[in-house]
Amino acid sequence: MTADRFPERSAFPPGFLFGAATSAYQIEGAVEQDGRGPSWWDRFAHTPGCIRDGSSGDQACEHYQRWREDLDLMHSLNLQAYRFSVAWPRVLPDGRGRLNPAGLDFYERLVDGLLERGIVPYATLYHWDLPLTLADAGGWQSRDTSSAFADYAVQVMRRLGDRVARWSTLNEPRCSAYVGHLEGRHAPGLRDLRATLSAAHHLLLGHGLAMQAMRAESPSAQLGIVLDVKPYTAADEGAVHQQAAWRADGVFNRWFLDPLFRAEYPTDVLAAYAAHMPDVLATDLATIAQPLDHLGLNYYTRGHVLHDPSRPFPQAAEQRVNAAHHSTMEWEDWQEGLYRMLTRIHREYAPKALFVAENGAAEPDRVDADGRVRDPDRQRYLQGHLRACAKALAEGVPLDAYLVWSLMDNFEWGRGYTQRFGLVHVDYASQRRTPKESALAYAAFIRS
Ligand code: FCB
Numbered sequence: 001m002t003a004d005r006f007p008e009r010s011a012f013p014p015g016f017l018f019g020a021a022t023s024a025y026q027i028e029g030a031v032e033q034d035g036r037g038p039s040w041w042d043r044f045a046h047t048p049g050c051i052r053d054g055s056s057g058d059q060a061c062e063h064y065q066r067w068r069e070d071l072d073l074m075h076s077l078n079l080q081a082y083r084f085s086v087a088w089p090r091v092l093p094d095g096r097g098r099l100n101p102a103g104l105d106f107y108e109r110l111v112d113g114l115l116e117r118g119i120v121p122y123a124t125l126y127h128w129d130l131p132l133t134l135a136d137a138g139g140w141q142s143r144d145t146s147s148a149f150a151d152y153a154v155q156v157m158r159r160l161g162d163r164v165a166r167w168s169t170l171n172e173p174r175c176s177a178y179v180g181h182l183e184g185r186h187a188p189g190l191r192d193l194r195a196t197l198s199a200a201h202h203l204l205l206g207h208g209l210a211m212q213a214m215r216a217e218s219p220s221a222q223l224g225i226v227l228d229v230k231p232y233t234a235a236d237e238g239a240v241h242q243q244a245a246w247r248a249d250g251v252f253n254r255w256f257l258d259p260l261f262r263a264e265y266p267t268d269v270l271a272a273y274a275a276h277m278p279d280v281l282a283t284d285l286a287t288i289a290q291p292l293d294h295l296g297l298n299y300y301t302r303g304h305v306l307h308d309p310s311r312p313f314p315q316a317a318e319q320r321v322n323a324a325h326h327s328t329m330e331w332e333d334w335q336e337g338l339y340r341m342l343t344r345i346h347r348e349y350a351p352k353a354l355f356v357a358e359n360g361a362a363e364p365d366r367v368d369a370d371g372r373v374r375d376p377d378r379q380r381y382l383q384g385h386l387r388a389c390a391k392a393l394a395e396g397v398p399l400d401a402y403l404v405w406s407l408m409d410n411f412e413w414g415r416g417y418t419q420r421f422g423l424v425h426v427d428y429a430s431q432r433r434t435p436k437e438s439a440l441a442y443a444a445f446i447r448s
Contacts, residue, residue: 006383006445011390016400017120018446019081020074020407020423021358023127023171025057027410028087030064034102037093039129040139044187053416060411062431064106069433071113073424074407077439078446081120083296083357083403084110085127085171086156088149095131096148104159111163122296122357122403123164124226125153125210127171128186128413139188140176140199141278146206153210154217161218168296168357169210172228173203174256185414193312198278204259204288211290226296226357227256229345231337232303235319244307247272247314252303261349263289272313295345296357298405299338299385301331325377327361328419333377335384342392342399353398358405359385362412362419365436373425373436382438386445404442408433 012018025041045056063070074082088095090103107123114121126149134145153169170176177200180186182193190196207225214223232248234241250269258266263285270277308317320326325333342354361381365373382404393399409422417428423439426432435443 004380004383006441007387007390009445009448011393013393017081017402018442019079019083019119019122019401019403021083021122021403021405022063022407022410023085023124024087024090025060025127025129025411026406026413027061027063027408029057029059029062031058033064034090034106035093035100036087036103037089037095037100038132039087039089040132040135040187041129043132043135044189047189050189051414051416053418055411055416057411059428061408061426061428066431067110068113070407071110071117071119073433073435074114074119075117077423077435077443079119079407079443080446081122081401081403082114082407083122083124083168085124085129087129088126088152089129089131091155092131092152095134096151099155104156107156107160111160115163120166121164122166122168122355122401123156123160124168124171125149125156126169126206128176128180130187135188140181140202140206141195143202143205146202146209149206150209150213154213157214157217157221161221164221166222166294167214168224168226169207169214170203171226171357172298173200173207173225174252175228176203193273194276194278197273197276200255201278201280201284204256205284207260208284208287208290211292212287215290222293224292224294224296224351225260226298227253227260228298228300228358229253229341230299230301230303231340231344232305232316235304235306238307240307241305244314244316245303245305248303248305248316251314257345257349259285259288260292261289261351269314292351294353294355294400295349295351296355297341297345298358299341299356300329300359300361302334302337304332325380327377327381328364329362329415331361333361333381333384335381335388338385339388339391342389342397343395346392346397351398353400355399355401355403356385356389357403359402360405360421362421365409365420365422365425367425367427367434371434373434375436375438378436379438379441382442
């Protein structure tokens with residue numbers, strides 16, 4: 001998979017959707033407008049030292065004001081699908097109880113605007129912006145948050161369920177749990193394994209409870225979850241390194257896939273984590289393993305590892321593959337990995353349908369004097385990953401959509417505005433949007 005070109009358009013079946021993704025806190029801004037309550041990301045971003053460039057999502061892309069212009073932009077780029085997230089604190093400013101109708105009004109306008117332009121909405125209910133009241137009551141370390149999430153999901157479904165067919169409960173429970181509670185780089189900024197495993201379990205439980213409640217509310221909706229997946233390869237043929245890669249896979253991938261599809265935690269990882277596990281009630285795993293209509297995958301890169309006994313479980317140290325292209329995130333462009341994850345998940349877990357919910361690269365983009373944004377590395381990245389999708393489709397993987405991360409440059413969490421993932425360049429001072437060359441090429445490919 002090396003040639004720099006898009007795959008044949010005919011490699012994708014009729015009905016396959018090409019689009020882009022964003023999330024609420026990363027683009028909306030307007031954090032105090034129309035009754036939105038605070039989330040733990042507002043607090044985290046305003047805590048000195050937490051965000052690399054000292055920024056926050058206070059303004060971001062001002063999408064809350066500029067959504068019409070952004071919808072027109074999507075339309076002009078021939079996008080067929082758009083994945084956005086609903087901000088829980090806009091809908092329920094205190095996390096539960098009091099409903100803020102203005103919050104739902106915003107998403108209703110957005111969805112209607114998408115449908116008017118022929119763009120299929122993909123709604124995600126939780127892309128990390130937990131209402132602060134719930135955060136202060138224990139956040140995802142509290143079982144109560146799981147049931148609050150299910151109640152919130154139903155409120156959104158009640159308003160938008162007649163127009164949005166495709167739903168995801170959580171975005172990346174792994175990232176929420178590990179990056180927020182073990183690595184300390186995301187809200188709530190903890191470094192504690194027990195908190196991490198508790199959060200991971202209650203996120204999954206919240207997903208299961210929300211699935212049950214949403215199913216009851218709207219039996220025909222297509223429901224699922226979005227997971228970040230990462231293939232692990234060993235940087236040395238030795239058995240100890242292969243085993244380290246398998247353990248790392250257990251933590252990153254199987255810890256979430258196995259409970260969702262098999263109603264069990266993987267025993268090898270569970271053995272290592274036993275002393276740190278939260279209370280898991282007898283019915284929890286059955287609740288978590290609700291049948292899914294589709295599974296979204298976020299794929300960016302691989303982990304190429306060596307066994308390192310000086311590290312805590314999974315005792316794997318990532319190695320840089322110097323010959324490969326790396327984005328400004330320092331993530332290796334490894335297109336083969338998307339093919340491997342799609343075929344493996346199809347083989348081992350057999351979800352009814354799969355979609356790529358996020359895939360993309362941050363590059364050092366700038367607007368040239370002639371007004372163009374030249375981003376050949378992103379274009380190569382997208383072409384290669386689309387070819388990986390085509391290859392998986394040819395082998396029978398039930399893949400039905402591919403969404404680029406991201407529609408436009410935005411607030412990249414702990415890295416602030418230093419990373420440009422967009423198909424569309426955003427000049428934050430003027431809020432001017434400029435489609436990059438990759439966006440124009442993607443638009444032409446979609447149309448072809
Ligand atoms: C994913 C997140 C998304 C974005 C990309 C780069 O983990 O879901 O919001 O930050 O990474």
